[in-house]
Amino acid sequence: MRAGTPAIVTGEARYSGDCRKEGMLFARVARSPHSRALITAVSASEALALPGAAAVLIASDIPGENLIGMTGKKHQPVMAETDTRFMGEAVAVVAAETRAVAMEAARSVRVEYEPLPAVHSVEESMAPEAPRLGPEGNVAWQGRVTRGDFERAAREADVVLTGVYRTPPVDHAYIETESVLAEPEVGGMRVWSSSKNVHLDQREIARVLGWPKERIRVTAPTIGGNFGGKPDLPQLCMAALLCERTGRPVLLEMSREESLQVSTKRHPVVFHMTHCADRRGRLLGVKMEAYADAGAYLDYTVPVMQRIVIHGAGPYRVENVLLEGWGYYTNNPLSGAMRGFGVPQVTFACERQMDRLADALGLDPIDIRIMNALQTGDRTATGQVLESPVGLGEALNKARELIPAEEWTGSQEDTSHTGWGVACFHYGNGLTAMPNRGTAVVRLLEGGRIQLAIGSPDVGQGSNLALGQLAAEALGLEVSHVEVLSADTSLTPDSGSSSGTRVTYVVGNAVVSAARSFGEELAQRAAAVLGTDRAALSLELSAGRPVLRSDNFEFGLAELYEELGDQERPLEVTGTFDPPTTSLDPATGQGAPYGAYTFGVQLAKVSVDHYTGKVGVERIVSLLDVGTVVNPLLLRGQVEGGCAMGIGYALLEEIELQGGRVVNDNFDRYLLPTAVDVCDVTLVIIGAADSTGPYGAKGIGEPATIPTAAAIANAVSRAAQIDVRQLPLSLERVSAALAEREEGGFR
Amino acid sequence: MRKQLITLTVNGDRCEVAVTPDMRLLDLIRDELELKGTKEGCGEGECGACTVIMNGLPVNACLVLAPQAAEADIVTIEGLTTNGTMSLLQRQFLDNGAVQCGFCSPGMIMTAKALLDDNPAPSEDDVRDALSGNLCRCTGYEKIVDAVLVTAALVGQGSAESVPGEGGAA
Numbered sequence A: 001m002r003a004g005t006p007a008i009v010t011g012e013a014r015y016s017g018d019c020r021k022e023g024m025l026f027a028r029v030a031r032s033p034h035s036r037a038l039i040t041a042v043s044a045s046e047a048l049a050l051p052g053a054a055a056v057l058i059a060s061d062i063p064g065e066n067l068i069g070m071t072g073k074k075h076q077p078v079m080a081e082t083d084t085r086f087m088g089e090a091v092a093v094v095a096a097e098t099r100a101v102a103m104e105a106a107r108s109v110r111v112e113y114e115p116l117p118a119v120h121s122v123e124e125s126m127a128p129e130a131p132r133l134g135p136e137g138n139v140a141w142q143g144r145v146t147r148g149d150f151e152r153a154a155r156e157a158d159v160v161l162t163g164v165y166r167t168p169p170v171d172h173a174y175i176e177t178e179s180v181l182a183e184p185e186v187g188g189m190r191v192w193s194s195s196k197n198v199h200l201d202q203r204e205i206a207r208v209l210g211w212p213k214e215r216i217r218v219t220a221p222t223i224g225g226n227f228g229g230k231p232d233l234p235q236l237c238m239a240a241l242l243c244e245r246t247g248r249p250v251l252l253e254m255s256r257e258e259s260l261q262v263s264t265k266r267h268p269v270v271f272h273m274t275h276c277a278d279r280r281g282r283l284l285g286v287k288m289e290a291y292a293d294a295g296a297y298l299d300y301t302v303p304v305m306q307r308i309v310i311h312g313a314g315p316y317r318v319e320n321v322l323l324e325g326w327g328y329y330t331n332n333p334l335s336g337a338m339r340g341f342g343v344p345q346v347t348f349a350c351e352r353q354m355d356r357l358a359d360a361l362g363l364d365p366i367d368i369r370i371m372n373a374l375q376t377g378d379r380t381a382t383g384q385v386l387e388s389p390v391g392l393g394e395a396l397n398k399a400r401e402l403i404p405a406e407e408w409t410g411s412q413e414d415t416s417h418t419g420w421g422v423a424c425f426h427y428g429n430g431l432t433a434m435p436n437r438g439t440a441v442v443r444l445l446e447g448g449r450i451q452l453a454i455g456s457p458d459v460g461q462g463s464n465l466a467l468g469q470l471a472a473e474a475l476g477l478e479v480s481h482v483e484v485l486s487a488d489t490s491l492t493p494d495s496g497s498s499s500g501t502r503v504t505y506v507v508g509n510a511v512v513s514a515a516r517s518f519g520e521e522l523a524q525r526a527a528a529v530l531g532t533d534r535a536a537l538s539l540e541l542s543a544g545r546p547v548l549r550s551d552n553f554e555f556g557l558a559e560l561y562e563e564l565g566d567q568e569r570p571l572e573v574t575g576t577f578d579p580p581t582t583s584l585d586p587a588t589g590q591g592a593p594y595g596a597y598t599f600g601v602q603l604a605k606v607s608v609d610h611y612t613g614k615v616g617v618e619r620i621v622s623l624l625d626v627g628t629v630v631n632p633l634l635l636r637g638q639v640e641g642g643c644a645m646g647i648g649y650a651l652l653e654e655i656e657l658q659g660g661r662v663v664n665d666n667f668d669r670y671l672l673p674t675a676v677d678v679c680d681v682t683l684v685i686i687g688a689a690d691s692t693g694p695y696g697a698k699g700i701g702e703p704a705t706i707p708t709a710a711a712i713a714n715a716v717s718r719a720a721q722i723d724v725r726q727l728p729l730s731l732e733r734v735s736a737a738l739a740e741r742e743e744g745g746f747r
Numbered sequence B: 001m002r003k004q005l006i007t008l009t010v011n012g013d014r015c016e017v018a019v020t021p022d023m024r025l026l027d028l029i030r031d032e033l034e035l036k037g038t039k040e041g042c043g044e045g046e047c048g049a050c051t052v053i054m055n056g057l058p059v060n061a062c063l064v065l066a067p068q069a070a071e072a073d074i075v076t077i078e079g080l081t082t083n084g085t086m087s088l089l090q091r092q093f094l095d096n097g098a099v100q101c102g103f104c105s106p107g108m109i110m111t112a113k114a115l116l117d118d119n120p121a122p123s124e125d126d127v128r129d130a131l132s133g134n135l136c137r138c139t140g141y142e143k144i145v146d147a148v149l150v151t152a153a154l155v156g157q158g159s160a161e162s163v164p165g166e167g168g169a170a
Helices: A006-010 A099-108 A122-126 A150-156 A198-209 A233-246 A256-262 A301-310 A343-361 A365-372 A392-402 A463-475 A503-530 A557-563 A632-652 A708-720 A731-742 B025-032 B088-095 B105-118 B124-131 B142-156
Strands: A025-031 A037-043 A053-058 A090-096 A110-115 A139-147 A159-167 A179-185 A188-193 A216-219 A250-253 A269-277 A283-295 A320-329 A416-428 A438-445 A449-454 A482-486 A538-542 A545-549 A554-556 A571-577 A597-609 A615-625 A680-685 B004-010 B013-019 B051-054 B057-060 B073-075
Touching: A006 B088, A006 B105, A025 A099, A025 A233, A025 A256, A037 A090, A053 A099, A053 A233, A090 A099, A090 A233, A122 A283, A122 A320, A139 A301, A150 A269, A150 A283, A150 A320, A159 A343, A179 A233, A188 A198, A188 A233, A198 A216, A198 A233, A233 A250, A269 A343, A283 A301, A283 A343, A301 A320, A301 A343, A343 A365, A343 A416, A343 A708, A365 A392, A365 A416, A392 A416, A392 A597, A392 A615, A392 A680, A416 A708, A438 A463, A438 A503, A438 A557, A449 A463, A449 A503, A463 A482, A463 A503, A503 A538, A503 A545, A503 A554, A503 A557, A503 A571, A545 A557, A554 A557, A597 A708, A615 A632, A615 A708, A632 A680, A632 A708, A632 B142, A708 A731, B013 B025, B025 B051, B051 B105, B057 B105, B088 B105, B088 B142, B105 B124, B105 B142, B124 B142
Parallel strands: A025 A250, A188 A216, A283 A320, A449 A482, A615 A680, B004 B073
Antiparallel strands: A025 A090, A037 A110, A053 A090, A139 A320, A159 A269, A179 A188, A179 A250, A269 A283, A416 A597, A438 A449, A438 A571, A538 A545, A545 A554, A597 A615, B004 B013, B051 B057, B051 B073
16 A cells, blocks of 8 residues: 555646646735834835736735634734734735746835834743733733642652753744645635645635635645644735735745744743652652743644643653643744644653653663553543553553663763663644544545545645545445545535644544445445345445445446436535543643543664764654554654654754744754654554544554654763753754763763 | 746757746746746755756756756656656655655655666665755655665666556555
8 A cells, every 4th residue: 555646756746836827926925024013104106016016915905804813713913914023924915927026026015113122032021021912911821730739749759850941943844835826716716725724724714805715715735744834824815815806816935934934833842840759759749830932923822732731741640730831922933833732842841850750769761651651541630531541551561672771771982872762652632622523525426436525634644545544444445446535625524624633533533434324325325226125235345346235236336326316416425523522621621631642652772972962863663552553654654754853853953033033044054854864763553442543543643753852862861971951952052061061060 | 137048958858948047947947847846945955855867967956047057958857757657766655655745755756866877776875875965854764765775676686667657556
């Protein structure tokens, strides 16, 4: 079974920036050069006067609402009207006959600003004298998960260990930058969006245009990577606005520099952690205060911070927790959703604490984790009972078998230290503590073809293939008999976003339900057509094609389609699934936020150059409890890609901001891992089928990257005898720590 | 800006194109010749998504000015498929799971082709070094390296025959 389609390797696949339409205009955004400023005047006349300029739009030209948002809370304008709140925020958008004229016109929009004092860190945002940035002050979100009595646990503990940990803002860095094409259609508009949720795109465009959403059709072409980041909603809506104004197709692209300046980032977070344990290493209590930079608008800060507090004690059995989080507005680029939704950050902080706790007690890092690992039937920090099998303990035991004890201690050579590190994680599948129904449609089409339609886009991870497999399994057919269509608001149902590790688990359950009902429906219709008993018919393969078979005849699906009345075509069945979740108690954060959890352990072997501070990752072992594996090749692809992204997070990547400007705004300075920076990844599958997943499957998209940076940080700390508290582990940071150790500062 | 007419060979076809002095080879390929398989990821030669083969060597088409390509022999990703038949290398990218979102794939495949043309039996380190100028954010590179090594091994065994471009999803 193959991932990807031939069109991708032949160059025929069309991404949104590859589309060209008759009479198409090129668009460009005029962006704020200030992090925070009042807009006192805007003049478009000079830009409009340029030969080839077709339109210039500013906020006051928006016919509908100038408010958008990735969640239910609409907080960000498409274009700034009275004031700008981060550098690069859109102020105007132009369309022109050529790309060159569009760029010239964007530069020619005259905007007068009155710069205001700006806030560039959580600490500045918290200060009493800080300017007020949000609608209700500077706190974008605050919340907690609390259970038991942490203070009492701290009093009774043998060891109380505190630590402050910092994680950087990083970019999704999909190789395809954001690109949108909007074109007029009879009665409305068609938009091609490189998106994780075409139905959300449709609703947002409709509100901004003031149109009924039925007039807008959003389709995802081939998508060049997502990782939680696309679409850029302002860009999406600006392309639609220009199309509406000019009546012509409009292509709005972003340069890499624009993308790195204005796209959302992984939340940078400061964690204050306190772990309490008895002398054997049993965790008695965990306290966390997490302070995140939300950036200029709310975007995804609510679900990211919810995830952080929910996962704040790690995948461990802890009776007493006080896990609190705050998101603060600043005038930095927006923080948003990025693969892991806050959990890679909190895993780094938690897992460093676990290693330091092991060191403080003279315990083995795997032993202390086995002692505390969540097991089937345990309660999580939110009080949710884990009823499905939990493979974490098994994964830790397996981890111990795989790596000989003598390798753990590492080796010291003349120029480098080597050693292993470990990190555990858990990750709730699906959206947090809210309904997030998945929907799937299965249809019988002309010629007896079976089509599976789902709204959630295949963002490159291969979800169309995995979901097609689940449908085929439910129908008792081969995957080649199921045509998969995704991400088109006119042809596919709203299945929700391809994010939150929800596609396999949530949408997959809907697919299985739809496919089962469809198989039943086929048999019933065929029985009616043939005047036979339904129980005598079954859907089977005959000479490689699906047929309804009885003891003495076969009835092909093409024939069945022909026999159906016009009003019965296409024969179509819808399936849905909403994971069994509850909302969280607003005071205590107690409840059941997810229907299933993915668990895992990752081991990383590193070498640390004694002189330069350069860290090399030599090997990764990823032990995962993902329930039933749907597609081994896709799973491996997610894990290897997730480890590479985690290596970048651990060692290389950090968006460097100076006064809200992204200094490293292209790949010469924002460094991604290359083919020489990655390492062999050993994948070990652990655990049993999940009791609620489709055929027992759980998700892997985000879990693939969650533990990697934490495992590497623990390995570096252990190998080089330094105490890592901040990512990334750049040459400068590691060599400084090595120098400090030489001066006898540590341990 | 004044245009000049240049002649070059692209995927075996002679073409005459009017170019401005500031036009990039990437724009010539994508906008003038409408060959959209070559991608732009960074515009400054760091990501390799725009890699094409020029006179036998891999180049970043965003760093070559179109007038510099006068009389050059260019091969793009579209040039690897003949009569709907994809090359062994392209097939191995699919079969080895070296493709996820696919945006880096054309450039990655062109870099790999240039390597294999020059060195039919590369070591794993050779492959990693050759690919280190091409960024991929999805795969973690392991499957890409595998695809190139498997292709080299198959060519070495003399099983380099091409396969149909629309081969089944076996």
